[in-house]
Amino acid sequence: MARSTKESTGIERRRFLTFLVAAPVLTVAADLSTAKTAAAVVPSPPAVAEIADIGDLGILVGLPTAHMIVIEVTDTVRLRLPRTEVGQGITTAVAMLVAEELDLPIGAVAVTLEDARPELLFNQLTGSSNSVRSLYDPIRHVAAAARGRLLAAASTLWDLPTRKLHTRDGAVVAPDGRRATYGTLTAAAADRTLRTGAAQPKPESEHTLVGTPTTRVDARAIVTGQVRYALDLDVPGALPTMVRRPPTINGSVRSVDNRAAVLAMPGVVAVSVIPTGVGVTAETFGQALDGKNALEVTWNRGTVDDLSDSDISAKLRNAAPRFPAPNPLVQTVDADFEFAFVSHAPLETNSAIADVRADRAEIWSGLKAPIIARQTIAAALGLPVDRVTVHVTQAGGSFGRRLFFDGALEAAQISRAIGRPVKLMWSRIDDMRHGRARPASHHKIRATMALGQVLSFEHRVASVETDFRHGIGEILSAAVTHLPIIGNLAFSQALFLTTIHTPYHFGATKHQLSEVPLKMHTASFRSVYSANTRGAEEIMVDLIAEKMGKDPVAFRHEFLKNDRQRAVLDAVASAGNWGRPMPDGHAQGIGIHDEYKSCTACLVEIDARDRAEPRVTKAVIAVDVGKPVNPRGLEAQMLGGLTDAISTTLRAGLHIDKGLPLEGSYSQFHYARQKNTPTDVKIVVMPAHGKPGGAGELGLPAAVGAIANAYRRATGTTPTLFPIHFPVDFEPFPR
Amino acid sequence: MPKYTFTVNGESVTVDAPADLSLLWVLRDKLGIRGPKYGCGIDVCKACTSHLDGEAVNPCVVPVADAAGRTVTTIEGLADGDTLHPVQQAWIDHDVAQCGYCQPGQIMAAVALLKSNPNPTDADIDAIENVCRCGTYARIRQAIKSAAATM
Ligand code: FES
Ligand code: FES
Numbered sequence: 001m002a003r004s005t006k007e008s009t010g011i012e013r014r015r016f017l018t019f020l021v022a023a024p025v026l027t028v029a030a031d032l033s034t035a036k037t038a039a040a041v042v043p044s045p046p047a048v049a050e051i052a053d054i055g056d057l058g059i060l061v062g063l064p065t066a067h068m069i070v071i072e073v074t075d076t077v078r079l080r081l082p083r084t085e086v087g088q089g090i091t092t093a094v095a096m097l098v099a100e101e102l103d104l105p106i107g108a109v110a111v112t113l114e115d116a117r118p119e120l121l122f123n124q125l126t127g128s129s130n131s132v133r134s135l136y137d138p139i140r141h142v143a144a145a146a147r148g149r150l151l152a153a154a155s156t157l158w159d160l161p162t163r164k165l166h167t168r169d170g171a172v173v174a175p176d177g178r179r180a181t182y183g184t185l186t187a188a189a190a191d192r193t194l195r196t197g198a199a200q201p202k203p204e205s206e207h208t209l210v211g212t213p214t215t216r217v218d219a220r221a222i223v224t225g226q227v228r229y230a231l232d233l234d235v236p237g238a239l240p241t242m243v244r245r246p247p248t249i250n251g252s253v254r255s256v257d258n259r260a261a262v263l264a265m266p267g268v269v270a271v272s273v274i275p276t277g278v279g280v281t282a283e284t285f286g287q288a289l290d291g292k293n294a295l296e297v298t299w300n301r302g303t304v305d306d307l308s309d310s311d312i313s314a315k316l317r318n319a320a321p322r323f324p325a326p327n328p329l330v331q332t333v334d335a336d337f338e339f340a341f342v343s344h345a346p347l348e349t350n351s352a353i354a355d356v357r358a359d360r361a362e363i364w365s366g367l368k369a370p371i372i373a374r375q376t377i378a379a380a381l382g383l384p385v386d387r388v389t390v391h392v393t394q395a396g397g398s399f400g401r402r403l404f405f406d407g408a409l410e411a412a413q414i415s416r417a418i419g420r421p422v423k424l425m426w427s428r429i430d431d432m433r434h435g436r437a438r439p440a441s442h443h444k445i446r447a448t449m450a451l452g453q454v455l456s457f458e459h460r461v462a463s464v465e466t467d468f469r470h471g472i473g474e475i476l477s478a479a480v481t482h483l484p485i486i487g488n489l490a491f492s493q494a495l496f497l498t499t500i501h502t503p504y505h506f507g508a509t510k511h512q513l514s515e516v517p518l519k520m521h522t523a524s525f526r527s528v529y530s531a532n533t534r535g536a537e538e539i540m541v542d543l544i545a546e547k548m549g550k551d552p553v554a555f556r557h558e559f560l561k562n563d564r565q566r567a568v569l570d571a572v573a574s575a576g577n578w579g580r581p582m583p584d585g586h587a588q589g590i591g592i593h594d595e596y597k598s599c600t601a602c603l604v605e606i607d608a609r610d611r612a613e614p615r616v617t618k619a620v621i622a623v624d625v626g627k628p629v630n631p632r633g634l635e636a637q638m639l640g641g642l643t644d645a646i647s648t649t650l651r652a653g654l655h656i657d658k659g660l661p662l663e664g665s666y667s668q669f670h671y672a673r674q675k676n677t678p679t680d681v682k683i684v685v686m687p688a689h690g691k692p693g694g695a696g697e698l699g700l701p702a703a704v705g706a707i708a709n710a711y712r713r714a715t716g717t718t719p720t721l722f723p724i725h726f727p728v729d730f731e732p733f734p735r
Numbered sequence: 736m737p738k739y740t741f742t743v744n745g746e747s748v749t750v751d752a753p754a755d756l757s758l759l760w761v762l763r764d765k766l767g768i769r770g771p772k773y774g775c776g777i778d779v780c781k782a783c784t785s786h787l788d789g790e791a792v793n794p795c796v797v798p799v800a801d802a803a804g805r806t807v808t809t810i811e812g813l814a815d816g817d818t819l820h821p822v823q824q825a826w827i828d829h830d831v832a833q834c835g836y837c838q839p840g841q842i843m844a845a846v847a848l849l850k851s852n853p854n855p856t857d858a859d860i861d862a863i864e865n866v867c868r869c870g871t872y873a874r875i876r877q878a879i880k881s882a883a884a885t886m
Contacts, residue, residue: 087834087869215830222835223823223842225770225810232769240764266736266753286760287753289776347774347782347836347868396772396836397868428775632830636871640833643870666866667779674872675861681873 070114073146075170075183077102080114083135084368085218086346086398087640088696089633092217093132094139096630100209101143101201102150102182103167106217116370116390132629132692133596140201146189148199153188154180162197204627211688213632218394230351230365230393231423238353238421239269240285241414243277244292245434247735248302248659249520253278257296265291272417276406276434279414281422289427303519305659309440312464312518312656313338316442319462319514323446331449333543337536339722340653341464341661342438343669344525348396349431354411355421360387365408366395373405377412399644400524401436404467429664429733437654437661438525439464443536447506447544454544454559457506461533465517466492466524496529502537503594504559520656526644527700530595532722535649538591538705539719542712552590552709553578565594568601568622571684576603576620582714585609586617589710593702596694598625602642602702604678608714612725616646616678616707624686625693634695635683641699642681647672649707653723657732664733670723739803743768744812750799758794758802759783762809770810770839774866781865784840784847785809791847810839813846822846825882833869841865845879854883 072078077098085091095109102109147167154172155162157180165172171179188194204210221227246252253273262271262280267287272279280291316338326332352365361381367373367390374390381388395402411424426435441463448456496513513529525531545555553573560566569592572578578588582605590603600623608614621638628634651670654661663669670676712718740749743766750765759776762768762785771794774782778796785794786808787801794807813820819827822845832838844865852859860876867875 087832087836089833215827216832218835219827219830219832220819222832222838223810223819223826224814225839227835228769229772229836231773234767240760284752284756284760284764285773286756286764345868347780347834347866348772349774395834397834399868425773428777428780636830636833636874639873640870643867643872647870665775665777665779667777671866671868672870672872673866674863674875677870677872679857679873679876 071098071142071146073102073150073182073189074186075181076108076110077104077146077182078110078112079139081111082114084113084366084370084392084395084398084402086366086368086395086402089216089630089636090132092214092633093629094135095217096209096214097136097139098143100207101140102147102170104170104182106209106214108170109217111217113392113394115392116367116374133694136629136692141199144199144201148196149189149194150182150185152194152196153185153191156188156194157185210629211627211631214630215632227394229348229396230353231425233353233364233393235353235355235364235421235423238355238423239281239283240288241279241281241411241422241424242285242288242292242427243274243279243410243414243424243430244295244297245277245430246299246302248299248305249434250304251299251302252276254298254300257298258294262291262294265294270418270420271295272414274410274413274417276410279410279417279422279424281414281418281420285425292427302659307518307656308658309340309656312440313442315516315518316440316462316464319516320442320444320460321512321514323444323458323460327448329450330455331547333447333449333540333547335445335536335540335543335718335720337443337445337532337539337720337722339441339443339532339648340726341440341656342525342648342652343432343654343661343663344399344401344436344438344523345432345666345669345671346395346397346399346401349428350401350407350426350435351424352408352411353421353423354408354415356381356412356415359383360389361412361415362389362391363408363412364391364393365405365411366393366398366402367405367408368398368402369405373408376405377409380409381412381416399526400438400528404436404523428666432654432663432665432669433661434521436467436521436523438531439466439520439522441532443533445536445540447540449544449548452548454504454506456508456510457502457504458510458512459502459533459537460512460514461496461529462514462516463529464520464522465515466528467522468492468495468524499529499595500533501594502534503561503565503592503599504541504556505561506559526641527697530593530697531645531648531700531704534593534595534701535591535645535704535708538593538702539708539712541705542589542709543718551579556590556592560592564624565592565599567686568592568599568624571622571686572601572603572620575622575682575684576618578603585714587710587713589706589708589713591702591705591709593698593705595701596698597691598623598693598695598698600624600638600698600702602699602706604703604706604710606707606710606714608711611715614650614711614714614725615676616710618680619678619703619706620682620684621699621703622684622686623695623698625695625698626690627688627692628685628695629692631685634685637695638683638699639681641697642703643672643677645700645703645707646677647723649704649722649724650711651676651723651725653726655726655728660735662728662732668730668732737800739799741802741804742806744808752799754800755798758797758799758807761799761802762794762807768809768811772836772839774837774840779866780837781844782837782840784843784865786843786847789850791844808843810843813842820846821886822849822878822882825878825885828881829874829878831871831874831878833871837865837867837869841867841875845875845882849879849883849886853886855879
């Protein structure tokens with residue numbers, strides 16, 4: 001396949017996507033780079049991810065229902081968003097788009113989260129960093145249509161042509177100064193017989209709000225404690241409930257041996273057995289927790305009882321095929337890396353409210369895939385889907401975790417079993433041990449070089465299987481498998497190839513994923529495969545540069561594939577003062593990542609004098625997402641990715657011991673605290689161009705590479721096992 | 736069951752509860768005060784941080800009996816009517832929150848810090864142990880510094 005050098009940034013995303021479905025041969029245009037291929041560099045043909053990344057696939061499948069977003073216009077505008085808000089700021093970005101298009105103050109736009117609506121199909125899945133990307137056009141079009149109707153209604157009212165009217169501050173304004181607020185026009189604007197012209201969204205050049213730094217729409221509610229997460233809702237009669245869980249993953253209940261004693265405890269109302277454990281319902285969560293702890297249960301074995309980290313490591317090492325002996329005629333760099341399991345650990349533990357009656361059920365939970373949750377819960381309860389209502393609540397973080405709805409399902413099962421509404425909350429210990437985790441992975445990478453060029457780059461990844469049974473699988477099987485380049489690869493391999501590409505001209509470039517199926521609770525974690533895979537590659541890039549006697553920044557500059565990537569690299573190198581002298585034990589490190597039609601560079605400084613407590617002291621990040629809708633929200637996402645990278649690279653992971661993670665709280669799973677994070681963070685948002693790319697998951701991989709590279713340069717030791725400092729420095733909680 | 740009387744956010748309340756029931760569940764489940772969040776229940780994550788007689792405490796490990804006769808302030812009681820506390824305002828100005836779940840605790844911890852130390856250094860701010868799983872630490876640091884400057 002020929003590499004396109006055509007300038008493609010002007011291509012309309014939707015046209016491109018249609019074109020991608022209809023005529024895959026022209027998919028080369030998906031490479032948004034504007035660069036001419038540097039003649040001196042051995043070109044790599046575009047990898048699958050450059051043609052269509054996962055965010056695109058979600059958009060492709062979603063298109064037929066994308067225009068079903070509902071907005072209601074009175075003096076305020078209400079938009080029911082078929083996504084969930086987990087902290088990523090999507091409600092703010094969407095409110096900005098509506099306010100922009102309708103010339104309203106952002107405060108007049110209320111965004112609420114849509115209940116599960118099966119007719120939305122894949123368009124109600126929050127993931128793959130595709131929310132802004134997939135909603136940008138539809139929301140602008142929907143709002144523009146509303147604006148067109150309001151103008152037409154005013155035109156009829158005043159008998160003036162619409163071209164003489166304009167909208168400002170929530171009203172249609174006539175040349176003589178007359179104003180009609182949207183609220184007064186809404187009924188007339190809703191009249192089907194009203195004639196309107198074709199409504200087009202504003203040209204982006206006229207945007208005054210979109211693209212400007214905007215504070216979250218719920219900022220005040222958050223700082224006053226008014227946001228209602230699932231368990232903050234008052235559902236009449238819903239009683240606090242917790243579940244006692246088995247001593248190993250996927251164990252099940254054989255018998256409850258002291259039910260009567262627990263039922264007699266203060267406040268305890270009910271004890272129920274469900275497939276995943278024993279529920280205790282009480283008047284307060286404190287009492288439910290005491291009851292859960294007091295239970296004596298005989299358990300059946302789980303699915304991985306004999307498995308510990310060393311066994312998993314060995315399986316992964318064996319699953320990634322070894323490279324043959326190096327060719328003596330070329331220079332070779334080989335490196336192996338290994339990453340531990342990582343808990344998603346959102347601060348709000350898994351939780352849900354369920355009110356199940358004989359003929360209907362109602363659920364409240366922070367769900368990223370509410371449709372499949374609704375269908376599964378209906379099936380589990382033996383109810384028709386239309387008798388199950390699933391309300392999506394704002395959630396206290398996700399990072400991929402809330403693609404799964406296990407808490408909502410358990411709440412429904414317990415509510416059914418005890419015949420009353422329940423509020424289910426997982427304990428933190430259970431959330432870490434029986435919750436979801438990013439799977440452990442092993443990486444073997446080989447690069448060959450000769451005559452100042454990289455001739456080949458091959459990356460063999462072995463990963464514990466990632467569980468995608470929450471709906472992304474359907475998206476991919478519906479869309480990817482129709483892309484001829486992917487053919488019949490297994491689903492996760494399709495996802496892997498769809499998301500991973502090396503942004504360098506490294507000659508013959510090859511990626512391969514081998515999955516080790518283990519019956520554990522895994523889930524995609526922010527950046528899915530990229531955090532580990534691309535993080536490891538950025539370490540490898542430094543190793544190759546060193547072998548070739550080149551500076552890490554100069555080397556990247558030479559081998560990066562396009563000018564967008566070089567621009568973010570240059571931005572951090574200059575803002576971060578790359579190469580400045582550092583005291584002993586301190587160093588700078590750099591990393592690059594390109595995905596979701598966006599790219600980013602990260603430069604960090606580390607103080608690694610104490611190897612057990614290395615601290616990233618400074619970070620400079622440059623980010624190019626095409627068109628940032630809300631630069632302030634984008635910076636927040638990059639900051640989150642940086643903190644995730646600091647945590648998972650240096651200290652945060654799970655030890656698996658005989659079928660269960662040992663870590664049970666933040667005192668053991670060392671997610672970064674204030675003292676582990678840089679006092680100096682600078683984020684450069686590159687000037688807007690083109691359409692919005694993805695942002696939510698972009699930040700992690702470049703920062704992983706930067707931190708590991710800085711650690712290597714500070715200590716002289718190449719880190720190969722992640723997290724780098726990972727002792728069992730605690731007494732595990734009892735099982 | 737014993738009864739305990741104390742003041743929460745300016746109002747006197749009396750609850751029936753076992754002496755060892757933690758204040759967090761008394762606030763959330765018996766009084767419907769949902770600002771303080773559960774994140775660990777063992778004084779590790781600090782999501783529940785509130786004030787007892789003006790000092791930061793973690794109600795998940797404070798038995799209700801210990802609150803008797805004392806004054807509890809949660810995030811809901813921090814603002815003066817519609818006028819936000821300067822720390823809350825700084826949090827909005829710096830757009831600190833992401834998911835927001837840790838932020839009531841972060842704000843209550845910052846208010847307590849500034850009360851005892853009106854000009855905290857980076858090292859003083861480092862001592863705040865509240866977990867923010869969304870990783871908003873850099874903005875928290877800036878917000879504390881600008882709140883310190885305005886107070
Ligand atoms: S819930 Fe109180 S410290 Fe974590
Ligand atoms: S904002 Fe989500 S945990 Fe802090």
